Amino acid sequence: MNAPSRTIDTATVGRPRYAGINIRTWAGFKQYLDLLEEAVLDHFRRSGHSARRMHETFGHGLDIVETSGTYSAPISLDQVTRTQLTITEPVPHQGLPLKALVTVDGPERTRPAFRGTARAALVADRARTDCPPLPPELRSLAVESVDALEPIRSGNPPPPLHPPASAGPGPVPTGPETNALLWRRRIPYYHCHYDRRLQHAGYVRVLEDTVDRYLDAQGIAIGDYLATRGWVPVVHRTRLRMLADAFMEEDLHIVFAVTGVIRGTLFDARMNCYVPRGDALVPTATATITHGYAHAAGERAGTLAELDETTVKALLGGAR
Structure with missing residues (x-):
């Protein structure tokens, strides 16, 4: 029997950005995913492997390659959000899977606003050929290109496209x-x-x-x-x-x-x-x-x- 995966819980506090407040004072769905993205970046910063360092030093770009989730409560301008990530061990050729919960502070209680999953990977920059190898703890996240990732979930692939003239x-x-x-x-x-x-x-x-x-x-x-x-x-x-x-x-x-x-x-x-x-x-x-x-x-x-x-x-x- 395999040993249980090690999990890490992190939390990032934020607010929706003004540019995404398009109707009344409500944040659009892209703002929820921006909050998720910022939490992923924050996790890597805290681990000592910021996206900037991984690209400038090791020639790999941190990419969120998959997200999925349900939106359950509105987030309004100036409200404080908390994005909690539950991160398990990376899977070679599949990247780093994580679960996300975004909550929003209200006048009476804290409510869940988004619940979902994501996947991150380190994608090689093909133009960078003179970089040192990635640290051992990051190598299982690395792929040569996005299409080298193995899918975690089954799903209907896009059908062939033959565009009209x-x-x-x-x-x-x-x-x-x-x-x-x-x-x-x-x-x-x-x-x-x-x-x-x-x-x-x-x-x-x-x-x-x-x-x-x-x-x-x-x-x-x-x-x-x-x-x-x-x-x-x-x-x-x-x-x-x-x-x-x-x-x-x-x-x-x-x-x-x-x-x-x-x-x-x-x-x-x-x-x-x-x-x-x-x-x-x-x-x-x-x-x-x-x-x-x-x-x-x-x-x-x-x-x-x-x-x-x-x-x-x-x-x-x-x-x-």
Whole structure:
């Protein structure tokens, strides 16, 4: 029988950033994942192996390569949060698995706001060939590239993508009888790190942007619903997994589709990302997101709205 894994518990105190306070004073889902990212960075700092040191000295970039979790309470501007990580032993070729709990201080009690998991790895910088080897305690975290990581969980891989000839910056259907839309966009430098690799936080922002684009393309733009109904999308659950490296200024092909409606108040969707490698499009990331609409003002502010037939039809588009 294997010995039980050693676990480490750490906690990081923070607040949501002002840039992510987009509706009223509520933090968006990317802010929760930013708090998680900061806690991971803080853990490595405390261990004496900061992200800066690992890259500058040893030529490896600290990457969060997978996150998954459920959002259970709002976080507002200026509120104090506490992100607790439970970290187990790293697994060779799989990185460092961890569990995360984000709580938020309220006037009467502390509430859980996010609960989930993440995975971190040290990805080699291929341009750095003159670095000393990593310290022994870090070597099990190292991989040559993101696609060298072995998946921890099973899941449906992204299907092959054969984009229509008309694919461009605007949305186009990926085929008949589907609500999946395809965008193509250049990977900007501000979504990358370590000079050129698209990072987890960049994919989170791509996901947020893609949801916004999809809703607009289906005729239910966020601004219109906020103005006419007082509704704003809220996130219940996300999962994002990086599959392969994607680099600055490559063309990122993004496919997004709503896959179902749950109990008349939530909708599931999936995003798959690809970049060209030779004559093929290689999957670089996959994500799922569960959204609802919340009332943004009045007595029902913060509560889920019932999705009416018009909204459901627009969400599902041409799906059968």
